[in-house]
Amino acid sequence: MRKMMIHYKGIPIYPIILSENFDGLGAAFEKLSVKDRKVCIVTDSHVAEHYLAQVEAIAAAHCASAVHFIFPAGEESKTLATVENLYEFLIQNKFERRDMLAALGGGVVGDLTGFTAATYLRGIDFIQIPTSLLAQVDSSIGGKTGVDFRAYKNMVGAFHQPKLVYSCAETLKTLTEQQYISGLGEIIKHGLIKDIAYYHWLKEHKEAILSRDTQTMIEMIEVSCRIKKEVVENDPEEAGERALLNFGHTLGHAVEKLMNFTMLHGECVAVGMHGAAWLSKEKNMISEEIYRDILDTLTSFGLPVSVEGITPARIVEVSKSDKKMDKGKVKFILLNPEGQAVIDRSITDAQLLAAADALVRNGEQKL
Numbered sequence: 001m002r003k004m005m006i007h008y009k010g011i012p013i014y015p016i017i018l019s020e021n022f023d024g025l026g027a028a029f030e031k032l033s034v035k036d037r038k039v040c041i042v043t044d045s046h047v048a049e050h051y052l053a054q055v056e057a058i059a060a061a062h063c064a065s066a067v068h069f070i071f072p073a074g075e076e077s078k079t080l081a082t083v084e085n086l087y088e089f090l091i092q093n094k095f096e097r098r099d100m101l102a103a104l105g106g107g108v109v110g111d112l113t114g115f116t117a118a119t120y121l122r123g124i125d126f127i128q129i130p131t132s133l134l135a136q137v138d139s140s141i142g143g144k145t146g147v148d149f150r151a152y153k154n155m156v157g158a159f160h161q162p163k164l165v166y167s168c169a170e171t172l173k174t175l176t177e178q179q180y181i182s183g184l185g186e187i188i189k190h191g192l193i194k195d196i197a198y199y200h201w202l203k204e205h206k207e208a209i210l211s212r213d214t215q216t217m218i219e220m221i222e223v224s225c226r227i228k229k230e231v232v233e234n235d236p237e238e239a240g241e242r243a244l245l246n247f248g249h250t251l252g253h254a255v256e257k258l259m260n261f262t263m264l265h266g267e268c269v270a271v272g273m274h275g276a277a278w279l280s281k282e283k284n285m286i287s288e289e290i291y292r293d294i295l296d297t298l299t300s301f302g303l304p305v306s307v308e309g310i311t312p313a314r315i316v317e318v319s320k321s322d323k324k325m326d327k328g329k330v331k332f333i334l335l336n337p338e339g340q341a342v343i344d345r346s347i348t349d350a351q352l353l354a355a356a357d358a359l360v361r362n363g364e365q366k367l
């Protein structure tokens with residue numbers, strides 16, 4: 001078992017526990033003083049089949065009582081309507097301020113549960129038990145919670161920090177290939193924005209990573225969590241540096257929306273990272289060779305770097321309606337020659353369109 005603590009202004013806020021199994025979850029509950037508090041485990045229809053019984057039994061043994069709320073798996077459920085159903089369930093079960101939610105699942109479950117916890121009774125505690133690779137290395141850490149609104153990704157939300165993040169590597173073995181690889185999109189992002197040695201380590205350990213070797217996965221998750229921890233500790237509410245975590249998300253969110261959420265988040269981030277790398281190359285911030293290496297790395301891990309069926313013009317239009325606008329300019333995260341990410345507000349509409357064009361697969365172009 002590995003453990004790290006998230007601090008804000010030097011004060012310890014919550015632990016991240018990385019474990020091979022759920023054996024340490026009971027002890028982690030105990031540390032939260034939950035003996036006389038109710039817990040509602042929020043999960044989706046896929047995860048419920050695999051892990052709900054086990055986690056609910058642990059919660060019931062350590063808390064005053066445990067109930068569960070299950071919603072249909074998928075991004076379509078990440079709405080205010082699901083949040084309303086959850087409020088209703090909590091009211092019916094007489095949940096009070098001192099009671100708690102536990103998000104058992106991937107990014108959708110974590111974001112939606114966190115947002116419900118942030119707003120129910122003006123805020124109750126919640127914990128994250130992420131079961132997808134993407135949630136374990138990214139969305140469960142840092143307190144970004146929220147839902148989509150009329151297909152605008154994460155448009156309504158709040159910063160609300162969990163009391164615990166407990167990640168169990170066993171759960172990664174039941175992920176579909178596509179879900180697992182989607183998580184690798186955010187992991188490669190971590191290397192590219194903050195730790196180029198880690199990016200090379202990922203390439204060197206590709207086989208063990210893709211075969212889901214437990215120890216390699218835990219090592220990789222630990223490095224990614226440390227990178228995310230460092231960024232969110234320095235800038236908890238995205239006043240500055242935290243925006244670097246949005247590398248690949250400006251165009252990625254637009255692709256996600258235009259593909260009607262038929263592509264997974266990490267896949268869209270990979271396409272978006274291609275766009276950001278392309279812009280970095282065009283601005284002479286990285287070489288053609290590095291640009292090619294990024295594309296090769298993404299594709300060698302099974303991630304897409306282009307899309308079909310949408311137009312560059314629509315990608316630009318939708319990018320401009322995302323949250324990343326800043327005084328009318330799209331806030332872009334680009335790569336610089338030192339192998340670090342930087343915030344850039346100088347991208348023109350023409351450059352944005354050309355980047356979007358590089359992502360759209362048509363005829364000859366087979367990236």
Ligand SMILES: O=C(O)C(=O)C[C@@H](O)[C@H](O)[C@H](O)COP(=O)(O)O
Nearest residue numbers: 138142144153154186242245246249
């Ligand atoms: O934690 C963050 O900050 C991130 O930006 C991490 C992203 O990878 C993640 O997808 C996040 O949910 C996107 O946030 P958003 O503010 O762009 O919706």
